[in-house]
Amino acid sequence: MKKKILPLFMVIVFGFIFIVFYKGLEDSNIYTPDTKIKNKIPIFKTKDFYSGVSLNSSDIFKFDKNYLLNIWSSWCVPCRQEHPLLMELSKESKIIIVGMNYKDNKKNAQSFLKELGNPYEMVLVDLDGTIAIDWGAYGVPESYLIYNNKIIKKFIGPLNQQLINEMKLLVK
Amino acid sequence: MIYSLIGHYSLILGLIAGLVLFYLSFKNFKNSIFLNSKILTFTFLQFFFVVISFLSLVLSFIVSDFSNETVFNNSHTTKPLFYKISGTWGNHEGSLLLWLLVLTLFIFIFLLRTKNQPVKYKILTLVFQQLIIVGFFIFLIKTSNPFNYLFPVPEEGLGLNPILQDPALAIHPPILYLGYVGSSIIFSSALAATSLKMISPNWAVHIKNWILISWIFLTLGILLGSIWAYYELGWGGFWFWDPVENVSLMPWLALTTLLHCIMVLERKSSLTSWIIILSIATFTLSMCGTFLVRSGILNSVHTFANDPERGLFILIFLFVLIFLSLFIFFFFHKDEKLNRPSFSFLSKETSILINNWFMMYFLSVVLIGTIYPIFLDIISSEKISVGPPFYHKLIIPFLIPFLLMMAIGPKLKWIKSRLNDKIYLILLLLGSILLAFLILKNFNQNFLINTILISSALYLFFVTIRDFFIRKFENISQNIAHFGFSLLILSILFNNLFSSEIITNLKVGETFDNSKTKIIFESVDQKKEKNYDSIIANFKIQSSNGKKDKLSPELRIYNQPVIATSEADIKTTLMSDKFMVINLVQNQDFFNVRYQVKPFMLWIWISVILISFGGLISFLKKRL
Numbered sequence: 001m002k003k004k005i006l007p008l009f010m011v012i013v014f015g016f017i018f019i020v021f022y023k024g025l026e027d028s029n030i031y032t033p034d035t036k037i038k039n040k041i042p043i044f045k046t047k048d049f050y051s052g053v054s055l056n057s058s059d060i061f062k063f064d065k066n067y068l069l070n071i072w073s074s075w076c077v078p079c080r081q082e083h084p085l086l087m088e089l090s091k092e093s094k095i096i097i098v099g100m101n102y103k104d105n106k107k108n109a110q111s112f113l114k115e116l117g118n119p120y121e122m123v124l125v126d127l128d129g130t131i132a133i134d135w136g137a138y139g140v141p142e143s144y145l146i147y148n149n150k151i152i153k154k155f156i157g158p159l160n161q162q163l164i165n166e167m168k169l170l171v172k
Numbered sequence: 173m174i175y176s177l178i179g180h181y182s183l184i185l186g187l188i189a190g191l192v193l194f195y196l197s198f199k200n201f202k203n204s205i206f207l208n209s210k211i212l213t214f215t216f217l218q219f220f221f222v223v224i225s226f227l228s229l230v231l232s233f234i235v236s237d238f239s240n241e242t243v244f245n246n247s248h249t250t251k252p253l254f255y256k257i258s259g260t261w262g263n264h265e266g267s268l269l270l271w272l273l274v275l276t277l278f279i280f281i282f283l284l285r286t287k288n289q290p291v292k293y294k295i296l297t298l299v300f301q302q303l304i305i306v307g308f309f310i311f312l313i314k315t316s317n318p319f320n321y322l323f324p325v326p327e328e329g330l331g332l333n334p335i336l337q338d339p340a341l342a343i344h345p346p347i348l349y350l351g352y353v354g355s356s357i358i359f360s361s362a363l364a365a366t367s368l369k370m371i372s373p374n375w376a377v378h379i380k381n382w383i384l385i386s387w388i389f390l391t392l393g394i395l396l397g398s399i400w401a402y403y404e405l406g407w408g409g410f411w412f413w414d415p416v417e418n419v420s421l422m423p424w425l426a427l428t429t430l431l432h433c434i435m436v437l438e439r440k441s442s443l444t445s446w447i448i449i450l451s452i453a454t455f456t457l458s459m460c461g462t463f464l465v466r467s468g469i470l471n472s473v474h475t476f477a478n479d480p481e482r483g484l485f486i487l488i489f490l491f492v493l494i495f496l497s498l499f500i501f502f503f504f505h506k507d508e509k510l511n512r513p514s515f516s517f518l519s520k521e522t523s524i525l526i527n528n529w530f531m532m533y534f535l536s537v538v539l540i541g542t543i544y545p546i547f548l549d550i551i552s553s554e555k556i557s558v559g560p561p562f563y564h565k566l567i568i569p570f571l572i573p574f575l576l577m578m579a580i581g582p583k584l585k586w587i588k589s590r591l592n593d594k595i596y597l598i599l600l601l602l603g604s605i606l607l608a609f610l611i612l613k614n615f616n617q618n619f620l621i622n623t624i625l626i627s628s629a630l631y632l633f634f635v636t637i638r639d640f641f642i643r644k645f646e647n648i649s650q651n652i653a654h655f656g657f658s659l660l661i662l663s664i665l666f667n668n669l670f671s672s673e674i675i676t677n678l679k680v681g682e683t684f685d686n687s688k689t690k691i692i693f694e695s696v697d698q699k700k701e702k703n704y705d706s707i708i709a710n711f712k713i714q715s716s717n718g719k720k721d722k723l724s725p726e727l728r729i730y731n732q733p734v735i736a737t738s739e740a741d742i743k744t745t746l747m748s749d750k751f752m753v754i755n756l757v758q759n760q761d762f763f764n765v766r767y768q769v770k771p772f773m774l775w776i777w778i779s780v781i782l783i784s785f786g787g788l789i790s791f792l793k794k795r796l
Contacts, residue, residue, distance in 0.1 A: 006502070007498065007502040010498055010502075011495070011498065014491065014494055014495065014498070018487070018491045020546070020547055020550050020551070021463070021469065021487055021546070022484075022487060023550050024469045024546050024549070024550050025467055025469055025483045025484055025487060074735070075333075075735075077245070077330060107736050107755065107756070108735050108736060111729065111734055111735070111736050112734065115734050128557075130555065133555075
């Protein structure tokens with residue numbers, strides 16, 4: 001009897017571990033709130049990238065304006081790809097681009113912006129990646145189109161010209 | 173282009189060789205008087221194909237063939253040749269190819285070198301190893317092919333992460349993998365031996381060599397990684413309890429325990445269950461580490477890519493191996509309760525058993541610290557981060573009895589013994605306590621825990637030194653390893669207790685002065701290299717006892733990808749390291765200067781080398 005309990009027990013334990021790992025792999029959104037369309041933006045606290053001043057989310061996003069929150073990082077290769085598009089977009093005044101520097105080293109981030117240009121009105125810091133979780137981000141890069149404190153559309157992965165065009169349509 | 177094709181098709185040929193080997197093994201197993209010579213041929217062919225594939229990837233890197241996706245993502249034409257080559261394994265795909273290389277190399281040598289063992293056992297070991305090899309072939313070809321073709325061919329690659337452009341890190345993966353992946357052969361042969369019910373002293377003598385090889389390389393590999401972290405990451409620490417460090421430490425703990433158990437089995441049939449489970453655990457922990465790091469389930473600095481598909485594959489593969497080994501263990505292994513000789517309380521085996529339990533405790537602390545955050549996250553959506561304090565609090569108190577056991581344990585004779593030189597041992601203990609007390613008193617560091625800890629480390633230190641004299645060459649390998657360990661703990665303790673640090677902002681020409689140290693910022697130079705530009709700051713340091721040093725830390729701006737790194741300047745002397753890094757302060761002409769004096773740093777490295785040297789002697793002893 002005893003001989004059979006142990007193997008069974010082991011199978012159950014390892015089965016459980018498997019399920020947990022599997023879940024961890026599959027549902028990276030298990031702890032992220034659903035970001036459905038027209039969802040409200042999360043409330044969070046952050047710091048300004050350059051000055052280090054603490055900011056509340058309510059100070060950043062005003063009503064009646066279009067914002068694009070772009071989560072980026074200097075180590076992220078696709079961010080490098082989409083950056084020229086953001087630079088271009090920043091020249092048009094309809095959308096205010098806010099950058100959120102995700103899990104990055106400040107030095108590296110600065111040299112990234114120095115090299116490729118700074119399209120952001122404002123750069124926020126998310127050092128440990130928790131704010132990105134509040135936003136329901138899957139990874140970097142990710143961008144959120146915001147109007148009236150609501151998420152109009154979420155762009156997972158690097159932006160391309162087609163998405164930018166779509167974004168412009170939405171803003172109109 | 174051509175190299176990618178060669179590499180890709182070699183991989184497929186290697187996979188086919190694996191499948192052929194299954195068939196040959198099956199046929200040979202039924203009729204197993206001699207090992208079919210074709211088996212050896214195909215094992216060699218498989219190894220050969222992987223070598224070809226690996227070399228073609230290396231060549232693609234050398235000629236900067238950007239039609240290869242892996243090369244494009246991780247290389248750049250301006251990189252020095254050395255880092256072009258080391259870039260081969262500085263990424264997910266290439267490092268998996270290295271996995272395969274080690275897997276096939278080990279099974280080939282195993283078949284070649286294993287004599288005096290039953291043919292069935294060799295075949296079965298091959299089958300289990302092939303199971304792993306074929307799994308990795310499929311994984312590589314399906315989800316992480318290093319030879320993906322890019323069209324149009326990019327002009328220039330994205331470059332290798334500069335912090336990986338470092339000599340220590342260039343050789344760290346191959347060395348580490350020889351140990352980490354090499355443990356697969358222990359796994360396969362333990363499963364084979366269990367199925368054939370031949371876990372015996374004879375088998376122990378044979379497998380011990382393989383355990384030693386893996387163990388030596390794993391120890392050195394971890395050391396290299398740690399040295400790299402010390403001077404490249406720029407924080408002056410050498411162990412950060414980062415998940416990636418932990419996943420290399422866990423197999424090491426299991427393997428070390430296994431090494432001790434196998435020494436018991438060499439002499440008499442006991443601890444067999446321990447040995448099987450530890451053999452399985454070592455390799456599954458290696459696999460588990462690969463899963464944790466590569467799937468992106470853990471966020472670590474070493475995560476190459478977040479790809480759920482890859483994660484899922486390794487996860488399923490890992491659990492297939494776990495359940496397979498559980499099945500074999502429970503189905504075939506019968507613990508021989510009847511003829512188990514009773515251990516006496518004061519025997520060497522008891523001390524090894526106690527050692528085992530301590531090691532298992534350390535292992536579980538590290539394991540829980542690494543994976544508990546994942547569990548908690550998934551079960552309760554709560555995010556926690558486990559840092560050094562957790563490990564320190566849980567491990568340090570238990571180090572004390574562990575060190576004492578390490579000193580006394582080897583003194584106990586096999587089976588029954590009495591402490592023959594009790595008086596010496598007790599005198600040494602008292603001496604160590606006194607010395608520890610005096611040292612700490614001298615430096616005004618009076619914590620009870622430190623005194624006890626240093627005493628016990630000193631105790632092991634003295635006992636092993638004494639053994640060098642009285643026991644001469646008897647058991648020299650164990651003695652060296654244990655001596656190394658005591659030295660390691662002592663160095664770490666002194667390093668922690670007596671480090672000092674100065675952080676300040678300085679402009680060129682300015683001087684920082686406190687009563688003990690004077691830091692003079694003399695000048696700034698600029699230098700241009702092929703793959704980076706650098707700013708070198710020259711400092712003069714004067715300590716109160718009149719010693720002068722020049723330190724020149726660097727800031728490097730790499731061109732591809734553009735990343736700035738701080739290169740610490742380290743002056744290593746026998747007794748202490750002087751460590752200095754600088755950082756730019758934004759929009760100002762100040763430099764942030766961080767100067768540390770770290771005593772006994774060199775001894776941490778030396779003691780780890782000593783530990784693995786002990787293993788090397790044990791490995792060589794039988795051959796001479």
